[in-house]
Amino acid sequence: MVFSSLTFIYIFLPICLVLYFAARSIRQKNVVLLVMSLIFYAWGEPKWIILMLISTAVEYFGAILIEKNRGTTLSKVFLGLSIATSLSFLFIFKYFDFFTFNFNQIFGSNIGLLSLTLPIGISFYTFQTITYIVDVYREKVDVQWSFWNLLLYVAMFPQLIAGPIVKYSDIESQINERTFSASKAASGFFRFLIGLSKKAIFANVAGEIATRFLDSDFEMLSFVGAWIGILSYTFQIYFDFSGYSDMAIGLGKIFGFDYPENFDYPYIATSISDFWKRWHMTLTTFFREYLYIPLGGNRKNNVLNLFIVWAFTGLWHGASWNFILWGLYYYVILVCEKLFMGRALTHIPSFFRHIYSLLLIIIGWVFFYFDDMSKLRGFFGILFGISSSTFINATDKTIFANHFWFFVLAVIAVIPVSKLIKRYFKQITMKTEALSIAGDISLVFSSVFLLFINTAEVVGSTYNPFLYFRF
Amino acid sequence: MDEQNDIVDDKNIFQGQAPMEVMMVFEEEKPSKEELINDPKLFNSEFIGKVFLALICFLLSVFLLISIFDKNKTISERENRTLAPRPTFNLTELLDGKLIPEFETHYSDTFPFRDFFLDVNTKITKITSQFSVGDDDVVIINSNKTEDDFRGESLDDVSGK
Numbered sequence: 001m002v003f004s005s006l007t008f009i010y011i012f013l014p015i016c017l018v019l020y021f022a023a024r025s026i027r028q029k030n031v032v033l034l035v036m037s038l039i040f041y042a043w044g045e046p047k048w049i050i051l052m053l054i055s056t057a058v059e060y061f062g063a064i065l066i067e068k069n070r071g072t073t074l075s076k077v078f079l080g081l082s083i084a085t086s087l088s089f090l091f092i093f094k095y096f097d098f099f100t101f102n103f104n105q106i107f108g109s110n111i112g113l114l115s116l117t118l119p120i121g122i123s124f125y126t127f128q129t130i131t132y133i134v135d136v137y138r139e140k141v142d143v144q145w146s147f148w149n150l151l152l153y154v155a156m157f158p159q160l161i162a163g164p165i166v167k168y169s170d171i172e173s174q175i176n177e178r179t180f181s182a183s184k185a186a187s188g189f190f191r192f193l194i195g196l197s198k199k200a201i202f203a204n205v206a207g208e209i210a211t212r213f214l215d216s217d218f219e220m221l222s223f224v225g226a227w228i229g230i231l232s233y234t235f236q237i238y239f240d241f242s243g244y245s246d247m248a249i250g251l252g253k254i255f256g257f258d259y260p261e262n263f264d265y266p267y268i269a270t271s272i273s274d275f276w277k278r279w280h281m282t283l284t285t286f287f288r289e290y291l292y293i294p295l296g297g298n299r300k301n302n303v304l305n306l307f308i309v310w311a312f313t314g315l316w317h318g319a320s321w322n323f324i325l326w327g328l329y330y331y332v333i334l335v336c337e338k339l340f341m342g343r344a345l346t347h348i349p350s351f352f353r354h355i356y357s358l359l360l361i362i363i364g365w366v367f368f369y370f371d372d373m374s375k376l377r378g379f380f381g382i383l384f385g386i387s388s389s390t391f392i393n394a395t396d397k398t399i400f401a402n403h404f405w406f407f408v409l410a411v412i413a414v415i416p417v418s419k420l421i422k423r424y425f426k427q428i429t430m431k432t433e434a435l436s437i438a439g440d441i442s443l444v445f446s447s448v449f450l451l452f453i454n455t456a457e458v459v460g461s462t463y464n465p466f467l468y469f470r471f
Numbered sequence: 472m473d474e475q476n477d478i479v480d481d482k483n484i485f486q487g488q489a490p491m492e493v494m495m496v497f498e499e500e501k502p503s504k505e506e507l508i509n510d511p512k513l514f515n516s517e518f519i520g521k522v523f524l525a526l527i528c529f530l531l532s533v534f535l536l537i538s539i540f541d542k543n544k545t546i547s548e549r550e551n552r553t554l555a556p557r558p559t560f561n562l563t564e565l566l567d568g569k570l571i572p573e574f575e576t577h578y579s580d581t582f583p584f585r586d587f588f589l590d591v592n593t594k595i596t597k598i599t600s601q602f603s604v605g606d607d608d609v610v611i612i613n614s615n616k617t618e619d620d621f622r623g624e625s626l627d628d629v630s631g632k
Contacts, residue, residue, distance in 0.1 A: 006579050010538070014531035021528070046566050182520030187512035189527060253512075426511055440519040447523070451530070453595070459582055460592030 001043040003192075003247045004199045006458055012040065020255060026176060030152055033255060040157035041120070048119035051089060056154045058085045059129040060147050063136040067143045079137045083130055090126045093118055098319035121161035123316060125154050127286050132168035134290055141169050149175050158251035162244045164262040165282040167289075171257055178256035188253025190443055193450040195246025200457040202413060203239035205406055206232045209399060214369060218378045224392040226382040228400060233369055234362050235410045238267065241280070260285075267414045270353040271345050272333045272360055287313055306338075307331055317368070322376060326367035333360060537583040544581045554580040 001008050016036045023029040042049050062082030069075040097113045104111055132150070135141040144150045153175060159166050213221060213229025221229075245262035252259045262282050269275035276284055287309050295305040307328075314327020337345070345353055366383065370376040381387035400407075429439030514520045546553050558564070558573040565571070582588070 005575065006582055007575055010531055010534045010582070011578070014528060014535050017524075017528050018532065021524070043571055044568070046568060046571075181512075182517045182524060183514040184512050184520075186514040186520035186523045189524070190513055422511070422513070425513065429515055436515040437519065440514050440516050440523075443513055444519065444523050444526070447527070448530075451527075452591075456588045456591040456595065459579065459585060459588040460596075 001040050003244065003251075004196055004454075004458055006455075007043075009196075009455070009458070012036070012043075017254070026178070029255070030149070030175070033156060034148060034152045037152070037155040037157040037160060041155060041160060044161075045120045048122075051093075051119055051122070052125060052155060053151070055086055055089055055126065055129055056151050057147070058082055059133045060144070060150050062133050063143050064145075066133070066137050075137065079133060082133045086126050086129055086133075090122055092116070093122055095315070095319045124163050124165055125160065127165050127283075127290075128154055128159075128168070130290060131165075131286065135167070135169050141172050144168075144172075156252075156257075158248040158255075158257075159259060162241075162248070163280075163282060164245055164248060164259055165286050166259050167282075167286075170260055174257050180256055184256070185254045186443070188250045190447050191250030191253065192247050193250075193447055193454065195243040195248075195250060196454045197450055198239040198243030198246060198413070200454045200461070202410060203236050203243060204457070204461055205403070206236035206239060206410065209403060210236050212399065214379070218375070218382060219389065220393075220395075221382050221388065222390040222393045222396055223382060223385050223388040225396045226379065226388065228396060230362055230366055230369070230379075230383065234267075234365050235414070237365060237368070238263075238414060239410075265414065265416045265419070267358065267361065268354065268416065269357045269361070270350060271337055271342065271357055272330065273337050273342065275357055275361055276330070276334070283313070283316070303335060306335060310334070318371070320371045321373065322367050322369075322371045326364060329364055329367055534583050538578065538581065541581075541583065557581075 001012060003009075016032070019032045019036070020029055023032050038049065041052065059082055062078050062085075065078040066075045066082075069078065092114070093116050097115065100111050100113055103109060132141070132144070132153070136143055144153070153166075153168060153171065154160075210229055210232035213225050214233060216225075216229075242263040249259045249261070260282055262280060264278040264281065266275055266278035269278055291312065292305055292309045295301070295308060297305065310327045310331035311324060312327070313330070314324045317323040317326070345356070363383075366376065366379060370379060378387070425439065429436045514523070542557070544554060545556070555573070555576040557577050558570055561570060564573075579585075
């Protein structure tokens with residue numbers, strides 16, 4: 001089920017909220033959440049719910065076996081087996097065909113492809129279960145003796161299908177003990193609506209503009225058109241994914257959970273290292289803690305370790321060469337920044353640092369968008385003015401003039417203006433009792449307004465794909 | 472057990488006791504856990520929060536109830552077409568993942584006050600996008616298409632749409 005769908009907002013959510021608030025004890029509340037989460041998953045993928053259950057069961061028993069054999073080599077064996085099982089599911093469903101296809105191409109063999117559909121959210125929940133088993137092994141968290149509690153952690157619907165990647169250690173203590181606060185839940189719902197607006201209003205409009213250029217006939221595409229197209233995609237992917245994370249975090253708050261933040265205004269980054277501290281932070285954290293540092297970090301083979309991490313980061317985003325290229329593109333830049341460019345960057349004015357980072361980020365999205373290598377090359381040709389037939393044409397002017405205010409709003413939305421507004425709002429409403437009430441009431445009215453506008457947008461739009469759905 | 476010690480050492484690293492250079496892309500201090508997790512809550516009053524949540528539950532449930540009891544919508548006069556019918560339940564179709572998309576289409580077709588929301592959406596689109604290219608370019612009003620989209624089509628085809 002997709003958050004920005006009528007069935008989620010107007011069928012699933014009211015049933016879930018009423019049942020959750022009606023439940024008295026935390027146990028009952030958890031049962032409601034678990035059952036609703038399983039329905040949520042089965043809604044889009046009735047068959048593969050079994051895979052998620054098996055994956056969770058493997059980690060559940062794996063962790064118990066690790067605990068029982070603590071201090072012996074067996075615990076390491078069980079750790080390896082559990083991780084290998086989880087990863088093999090991910091490999092079979094997501095990567096088998098990609099590797100087989102390329103193997104066949106290279107060696108002229110004829111191994112059959114599986115042509116399986118990718119189970120929703122598998123890339124996310126596989127990583128979540130890995131954080132559990134590894135942290136049990138490292139004695140960072142206790143074994144979860146209740147299968148249902150572990151399943152609740154894996155399957156919880158706000159973060160199930162598109163992140164954030166919540167580490168088990170992040171919410172271990174919240175599963176059985178969390179305080180309910182109406183003001184927190186209300187703030188969570190407001191945050192959900194903000195995320196919905198990013199998705200239903202900003203991402204969808206940006207997406208329409210982007211596909212009009214990026215999927216167009218390259219013979220006709222002008223230099224300016226290519227830039228408007230990729231710039232729109234830059235907006236789309238941010239609004240889409242950060243909107244989804246906002247919705248997930250907001251929903252989590254309604255149920256009393258604190259999920260880690262996933263985005264921190266990535267497009268105001270002053271370097272590429274800075275960008276990766278702000279973009280999909282939970283994924284970067286995962287790779288750092290569960291791959292990079294176990295490989296040896298930068299104590300040994302640093303450049304090789306970085307290479308492995310970034311190749312995997314690319315591959316995680318999709319079983320296709322363009323994603324691997326995208327990951328390695330960042331590997332090269334990050335190594336350069338680490339070796340010499342990072343120091344050089346500190347000597348230039350921050351304006352140029354922003355330009356440098358943004359340009360590289362935008363160019364990066366070209367790799368991300370085109371999975372067809374010949375299209376990728378063709379688009380770069382136009383983008384760098386090598387093979388574009390014209391500089392600008394009437395279509396570009398029309399679309400740009402037509403969406404001028406949209407672009408202005410989108411720029412305001414990607415810079416931390418909202419952060420400032422939030423801070424001032426908080427400061428002002430904390431001053432007196434009257435202002436606090438006025439602030440709360442203004443939030444109620446703006447929420448109803450946002451809900452109204454977003455409903456109209458969702459009803460009116462047939463264009464509603466989630467970009468991160470295929471990961 | 473050397474390798475195990477390695478992992479234990481690493482555990483200490485991300486608890487912030489080791490030099491920062493070990494971080495993958497991180498050179499500065501990581502934001503504190505407080506900053507990462509606790510987005511300040513905007514609502515102050517528990518009472519207004521409760522009223523707000525009740526209001527939201529009420530609003531969403533009203534739509535749900537209307538769509539359950541109002542089953543008579545089969546055609547849309549506004550769009551001049553028959554609406555997608557409610558699919559009949561069938562276990563194999565459900566498991567194949569065919570039933571739910573059919574239901575989703577039916578639901579969005581018969582969504583309460585659909586015509587009203589479509590009007591609102593059209594108005595918003597009109598406000599936010601007005602064609603503003605002059606010169607001699609042919610501009611088709613009330614359509615998102617540009618001249619490139621119509622290339623190769625005869626005028627009759629276009630006006631028939």
